[in-house]
Every structure is written in C-alpha cells, then in structure tokens.
Amino acid sequence: MAALTALWQKYKSIIAYLFWGGVTTIVNLASYQWLSTGLHWHFEVATVIAWFLSVLVAYFTNKVWVFNSPYTTWRAFGVELVQFFFYRGLTLLLDMAIVYIGISWLGFSSSLGQFLVKLTDNIIVVIVNYVFSKWLIFKSNAKIMHK
Incomplete structure (x- = not known):
C-alpha cells in the first residue's frame, strides 16, 4: 500500500492533468463536431470556438486540481x-496548422476524417500544453505570488 x-x-x-485533459479534449471535440458537422460552420471557425471553450475549462481545472495554484493576489x-491564454494561443496556432494540413492537404474532409484529425491534434496539443503549464505558467507564478 505504501x-x-x-x-x-x-x-x-x-x-490529474490527463484526467482533466481528457475532459478538455471532450469539450474541444464535442463542440468542434457540433459546430462543424452539426451547424456546418467552416472548420477553422469551429476550431477557434472549440479552442476557446476548452481553454476556459482547462484554465480552471489546471489551476485548482492539477497544479494547485492558489488564488493569492x-x-x-x-x-x-x-x-495561460498566451501559451494556449501558441498551441492554437499548432492546432490550426494540424487541422489545416489534415483536412486541406491530406484530404481528411469527411466527418470521420475530421474527427480523426482533431483527435490526433488534441493528443499533440495536450502534451505541449502540459509542458507549458508545468514548467512555464504555474511554476513561474510561485515567484509572483510571494511578492
């Protein structure tokens, strides 16, 4: 047990990051699918809106349950x-590039193809976001919180 x-x-x-990253991924994928295939919005618009919604979920879950970053000042x-939003913005550019390449260049334009591109994209983005959060965002703010 020890x-x-x-x-x-x-x-x-x-x-915790993987669990909440899974929740964030579900928010991203579900909102993207609903906007792109359900409402027939352009995939780039759907990607940005899905990103924004998932970043809101990610910020608060990462802050509270993953990195235990206190509300001090x-x-x-x-x-x-x-x-957080700056680094997530960088990964949005990565997100957009992967989706564009997968759908426009590689031809994964069917609903299933788009879903598979977004799933692959989310796995890559989650890994990069963890690195940013762990070593650049929440860790560096420990110095600011004690000033």
Missing part, C-alpha cells in the same frame, strides 16, 4: 491567466 501511495504522490499531477492571478 508503494501505491508513493506512486500516487509522485504522479498525481500527471494523472489579483496581480498573480492576472499574470497567470494572461500566461
């Missing part, structure tokens, strides 16, 4: 929020 507790302590942020909160 070994399981030690493993949990060592990997709990990764496990308005300044620290503002810096953290701006950094």
Whole structure:
C-alpha cells in the first residue's frame, strides 16, 4: 500500500492533468463536431470556438486540481491567466496548422476524417500544453505570488 501511495504522490499531477485533459479534449471535440458537422460552420471557425471553450475549462481545472495554484493576489492571478491564454494561443496556432494540413492537404474532409484529425491534434496539443503549464505558467507564478 505504501508503494501505491508513493506512486500516487509522485504522479498525481500527471494523472490529474490527463484526467482533466481528457475532459478538455471532450469539450474541444464535442463542440468542434457540433459546430462543424452539426451547424456546418467552416472548420477553422469551429476550431477557434472549440479552442476557446476548452481553454476556459482547462484554465480552471489546471489551476485548482492539477497544479494547485492558489488564488493569492489579483496581480498573480492576472499574470497567470494572461500566461495561460498566451501559451494556449501558441498551441492554437499548432492546432490550426494540424487541422489545416489534415483536412486541406491530406484530404481528411469527411466527418470521420475530421474527427480523426482533431483527435490526433488534441493528443499533440495536450502534451505541449502540459509542458507549458508545468514548467512555464504555474511554476513561474510561485515567484509572483510571494511578492
């Protein structure tokens, strides 16, 4: 039992990130599918709106349940929020590039094809977002919170 507790302590942020990343991915995929195939919106517009909705979910879940970043000062909160959206904006560009290449260049334009492109895209983006969150956003804000 002690070994399981030690493993949990060592990997709990990764496990929480994967769980909430899964929730964020579901929000992203579901909203994208609904907008692109349900409402027949252009895939680029659907991607941006799906991104925005999933970033809102990701910010609060990452802050509270993954990285346990406390609400200390308005300044620290503002810096953290701006950094989070900035780095997620960078991964939005990656997201847009992957979707564009998959649908426009590689021809995955059917509903299933678009879904598979978005699924692959989300896996890549989740990994990059973890790196940004773990080492650049929530960690660096510990310094700001104590000023």
